[in-house]
Amino acid sequence: MQTFEFCLLICLIAVMPSVHNAEKPKVKISSGEKPVYVGDTVTVECSHESDRSDSTGWRYWWYRNGGHPSQGQKTEKVTVDQPGSITYQCGVKNDHYTSPYSDHVTLTVLELPSQPILRVLPSTSVWKGDTVTLRCLSKSGLTGTKVTYTFQKGQKSEIKKTPQNEHKINLAKQNHTGSYWCEVEEGKKKDKKKSDEVQLTVKGK
Structure with a gap:
């Protein structure tokens, strides 16, 4: 390889975004109400560092209680229908890269009291x-x-x-x-x- 071509290749590598070193996505659960009861609606969001530079082309996958993944949106609204602990993980991917799973985030849902x-x-x-x-x-x-x-x-x-x-x-x-x-x-x-x-x-x- 000639010196000019070698230098050009090194320069291109230097400016390319390093998606393979990307951090894991993060799950954020937000609710206007605390504590959360059966029947409440919460928002779960999957944030990824690539959102800051390129928000197009990413697909989001959600894992609930360690079950099979389901494709969804970056932000999902969920109405909880039973008491207990629910764990959420997410992952993101595009045509060139698949992220590792996020860490688990747990939502605790309480049984409704007798009073409405x-x-x-x-x-x-x-x-x-x-x-x-x-x-x-x-x-x-x-x-x-x-x-x-x-x-x-x-x-x-x-x-x-x-x-x-x-x-x-x-x-x-x-x-x-x-x-x-x-x-x-x-x-x-x-x-x-x-x-x-x-x-x-x-x-x-």
């Missing part, structure tokens, strides 16, 4: 025009028993009575600010259980 829990999503503080979801988590709703959910604002204002455990507020306004709670009624038992109140604040833009 009201979740206000995405947050208890939102901007005018945002969509707000009121979600009533109930142990009764997991048993297959017919359940009726009542969503209320304050002490006297009933918003909705429904067999669904969610109620959406579209295009939130500042007069939606207030304390909200939900009540669960089980089928023929007529046994009513009420959540604690949760304060929602709608800020003006």
